[in-house]
Amino acid sequence: MPPIRFDIWWSETDHKTVKVDSEQLVGEVVSEIKEQLGDRLPESDQTDTIIEYTLFKAVQGRREPILARKRTLAQTRIVEGELMYLANLRAPWWDQPSAATQHLNPQAAAQAVNVQPRACRIQLSAGYSLELAADGVQLSRNFLLTALPQQLVLLEQAKSFAGLPSRLQAVSREQHCAIVQQGAHWLLRAYAYTYVDGRGLSKGMTTMLARSTTIVLGHNGWPINVRLASS
Numbered sequence: 001m002p003p004i005r006f007d008i009w010w011s012e013t014d015h016k017t018v019k020v021d022s023e024q025l026v027g028e029v030v031s032e033i034k035e036q037l038g039d040r041l042p043e044s045d046q047t048d049t050i051i052e053y054t055l056f057k058a059v060q061g062r063r064e065p066i067l068a069r070k071r072t073l074a075q076t077r078i079v080e081g082e083l084m085y086l087a088n089l090r091a092p093w094w095d096q097p098s099a100a101t102q103h104l105n106p107q108a109a110a111q112a113v114n115v116q117p118r119a120c121r122i123q124l125s126a127g128y129s130l131e132l133a134a135d136g137v138q139l140s141r142n143f144l145l146t147a148l149p150q151q152l153v154l155l156e157q158a159k160s161f162a163g164l165p166s167r168l169q170a171v172s173r174e175q176h177c178a179i180v181q182q183g184a185h186w187l188l189r190a191y192a193y194t195y196v197d198g199r200g201l202s203k204g205m206t207t208m209l210a211r212s213t214t215i216v217l218g219h220n221g222w223p224i225n226v227r228l229a230s231s
Contacts, residue, residue: 004073005204006082008033008055010041011093012183017204026076027069030055033086045091056085056092058180065089081191081204083180094183119229120179120186120209124148129225136180141171144222170221177201177217179209179226186228193218 004022009015016036020029030053034041044050056063057078063085066076078084087093122137123129125148137143145153145168159166172192180187186209188194190201195216201207213226 004078004080004082006078006080006084007189007204007206008084008086009182010037010086012185014040015206017206020073022074022078023072025070025072026055026066029073030069030086041086045088052089053086054089056087058083058085058182063087063092063094081189083182083187083189083206118184118186118211120181121227121229122179123225123227125152132179132181132186134181136178136186138175138178139171139217139224140176141168141173144168144171165220167220167222170218172218177215185209186226188213188215 002022003019005017005019007015007017010033018029018033020032034053041053042051055066055078057066057076066078068076085092085094120132120136121129122132124144128149130147153168156166156168160169175191177191177194178189180189187206188196188201188209189206191203193203194201196207197210197213197215199207209226209228211228214223215226216223
């Protein structure tokens with residue numbers, strides 16, 4: 001089977017895109033990533049206990065550990081463009097106070113850790129927008145055909161039938177990109193070529209969304225404005 005690429009996060013702000021064989025064992029992938037990151041991953045925690053690093057997979061807004069280290073990526077259903085995390089199995093970093101809250105008193109630090117993520121609203125067309133749920137949204141042509149006002153859809157379909165350029169036709173039918181929540185942040189994960197504020201993202205790439213972002217699905221494709229609520 002061909003190699004797959006996916007983004008893996010090892011802290012709230014640090015991530016990289018890895019390319020691995022889908023027939024590799026989960027344990028082998030963990031060892032390789034640990035070796036690549038080197039000193040950026042501590043060997044032991046504050047109690048001198050050896051850290052057991054584990055891959056976690058984003059599933060419906062949750063992070064679930066992949067405990068079957070002797071199974072392959074394909075067997076654990078890790079696919080191209082997956083959103084993955086590497087963390088201490090017993091104490092994942094997203095459950096810990098960030099460096100910015102370490103100086104706070106325990107009550108203030110707990111409040112900071114429990115801050116809810118910003119609300120995310122996407123504007124699909126003029127005068128039409130929707131607020132995303134915690135599990136985000138998968139953007140595709142099929143999604144737009146059902147979510148956009150019918151009059152606008154009919155206009156775009158008429159353009160296509162007449163042989164005229166239609167922005168909807170540039171959007172992948174089944175899966176173009178996803179907007180997902182990670183902690184207090186929102187990320188865009190590309191399955192097909194997507195522009196984020198003019199910067200192109202190819203398949204498998206992920207970027208953190210700013211407070212105000214314009215994304216375009218494909219070359220001369222459908223534009224969508226993303227707005228995050230003030231923290």
